[in-house]
Amino acid sequence: MKVVSLISTYILLSLVALSTAQYIRPPKRGRISIPSFGRDSSTPAAQQVHVTLAGPNRMKVSWMTMSFNSPSTVEYGVASGVYDSAATGVATSYTYFLYKSGEFHHVILGPLNDNTTYYYRCGGIGPEFSFKTPPPAGPHVPITFAVVGDLGQTEWTQSTIDHIQKMDHDVLLNAGDLSYADFYEPLWDSFGQLVQPIASKRPWMVTQGNHDVEEITFIIGPFISYNTRWPMPYNESSSTSNLYYSFEVAGVHVLMLGSYTGYSQSSPQYSWLQADLAKVNRTLTPWLVAVLHAPWYNSNTAHQGEGDAMMAAMEPLLRQAQVDIVFAGHIHAYERTTRLYLKNPDPCGIVYINIGDGGNREGLATEYINPQPVWSLFREASFGHGEFGVLNGTHAYWTWHRNEDTESVSSDTVWITSLSSSTLNCSVSSSSRIAAAAAASSKEPRDL
Numbered sequence: 001m002k003v004v005s006l007i008s009t010y011i012l013l014s015l016v017a018l019s020t021a022q023y024i025r026p027p028k029r030g031r032i033s034i035p036s037f038g039r040d041s042s043t044p045a046a047q048q049v050h051v052t053l054a055g056p057n058r059m060k061v062s063w064m065t066m067s068f069n070s071p072s073t074v075e076y077g078v079a080s081g082v083y084d085s086a087a088t089g090v091a092t093s094y095t096y097f098l099y100k101s102g103e104f105h106h107v108i109l110g111p112l113n114d115n116t117t118y119y120y121r122c123g124g125i126g127p128e129f130s131f132k133t134p135p136p137a138g139p140h141v142p143i144t145f146a147v148v149g150d151l152g153q154t155e156w157t158q159s160t161i162d163h164i165q166k167m168d169h170d171v172l173l174n175a176g177d178l179s180y181a182d183f184y185e186p187l188w189d190s191f192g193q194l195v196q197p198i199a200s201k202r203p204w205m206v207t208q209g210n211h212d213v214e215e216i217t218f219i220i221g222p223f224i225s226y227n228t229r230w231p232m233p234y235n236e237s238s239s240t241s242n243l244y245y246s247f248e249v250a251g252v253h254v255l256m257l258g259s260y261t262g263y264s265q266s267s268p269q270y271s272w273l274q275a276d277l278a279k280v281n282r283t284l285t286p287w288l289v290a291v292l293h294a295p296w297y298n299s300n301t302a303h304q305g306e307g308d309a310m311m312a313a314m315e316p317l318l319r320q321a322q323v324d325i326v327f328a329g330h331i332h333a334y335e336r337t338t339r340l341y342l343k344n345p346d347p348c349g350i351v352y353i354n355i356g357d358g359g360n361r362e363g364l365a366t367e368y369i370n371p372q373p374v375w376s377l378f379r380e381a382s383f384g385h386g387e388f389g390v391l392n393g394t395h396a397y398w399t400w401h402r403n404e405d406t407e408s409v410s411s412d413t414v415w416i417t418s419l420s421s422s423t424l425n426c427s428v429s430s431s432s433r434i435a436a437a438a439a440a441s442s443k444e445p446r447d448l
């Protein structure tokens with residue numbers, strides 16, 4: 001009997017030890033090596049292929065060729081090797097000091113069927129690629145987003161990409177700081193090649209981060225490389241800038257906002273956001289989410305306050321529109337908050353998720369403000385990615401997957417209910433909105 005008791009105690013203690021074991025965080029890793037920086041001059045074939053949503057039932061295919069005589073044409077069809085449709089688009093290039101880019105081709109395909117795999121080739125030659133279109137529009141249509149930020153191109157980035165590749169997602173949201181080229185343009189090419197295996201298969205929707213600006217005052221304008229390589233569907237959402245736009249997919253309206261262009265009440269972005277939010281129909285798109293780079297709420301010591309001016313300007317607008325979730329990057333760590341408004345928990349407020357832990361070379365932001373604020377529900381400085389799974393018009397799950405070497409481990413999972421289905425009175429008076437917006441700092445960047 002005593003032996004049985006001892007064994008039981010041992011098992012119990014072992015279980016307690018397991019449940020309280022601290023995760024040992026692995027160190028940052030070096031930049032991954034991409035042959036020829038993703039600019040192979042020996043081939044006329046498409047390189048750095050990626051796809052983007054381009055309006056209802058349309059997808060944009062983008063790629064680079066070293067040849068400037070390659071046609072901007074995509075042939076495609078629903079059977080491998082059978083291309084019964086074709087589309088032609090535009091080509092562009094840029095120079096950056098002594099760097100001369102290849103030619104970037106952007107071609108819009110469509111109308112396309114929903115939830116369908118299309119096979120395609122670029123420029124009239126192989127290799128063949130394939131992508132799957134998103135689910136159909138509809139308020140209760142399930143859809144899964146992969147969510148990343150601050151990817152860069154290290155071995156941890158590769159780990160994150162490998163994990164996403166195994167995940168059955170429909171659309172990827174990227175919260176900015178893509179390549180970490182930081183003025184060394186070949187790193188944009190190697191980043192394009194690094195992400196091609198997933199970015200050629202599912203639409204990548206990006207917004208800009210500070211590392212994407214690359215402006216040299218009076219010499220080189222901002223976002224030259226970013227805008228040339230990653231044109232988003234801003235025309236399709238009545239925006240005049242590639243730095244902010246929106247799109248709708250399944251039952252979700254997604255705002256892609258710009259942290260590094262003007263955002264005050266007098267800015268074009270603010271006017272566009274007001275007009276865009278006025279068009280949102282929560283009956284058709286019950287979910288309303290936003291993606292931006294510099295977080296508005298974060299309890300990490302890194303970059304404190306950098307999102308405050310934008311938050312002061314735009315938080316009332318988003319709160320009034322009953323935005324469900326804001327995804328941000330910039331801080332190289334993961335954090336999730338309770339619903340917040342004006343720095344206080346608010347059942348009608350926004351869930352803030354920081355997902356700037358994609359794997360870049362700068363490593364993790366490991367220092368936190370203590371004690372942990374009451375509004376911070378989960379925080380951890382580890383590399384990883386997010387999964388936002390909308391099940392219907394009311395319920396979605398959020399899972400943060402931590403990279404543990406080669407494994408992707410679900411480390412924070414929560415159910416989220418859309419505010420569109422809330423029975424609370426979530427209206428905000430216009431006077432409080434204007435008063436809060438007027439507090440916006442003059443530190444905002446100029447309009448770009």
Ligand SMILES: [Fe+2]
Pocket residue numbers: 150177209210211293329330331
């Ligand atoms: Fe950043």
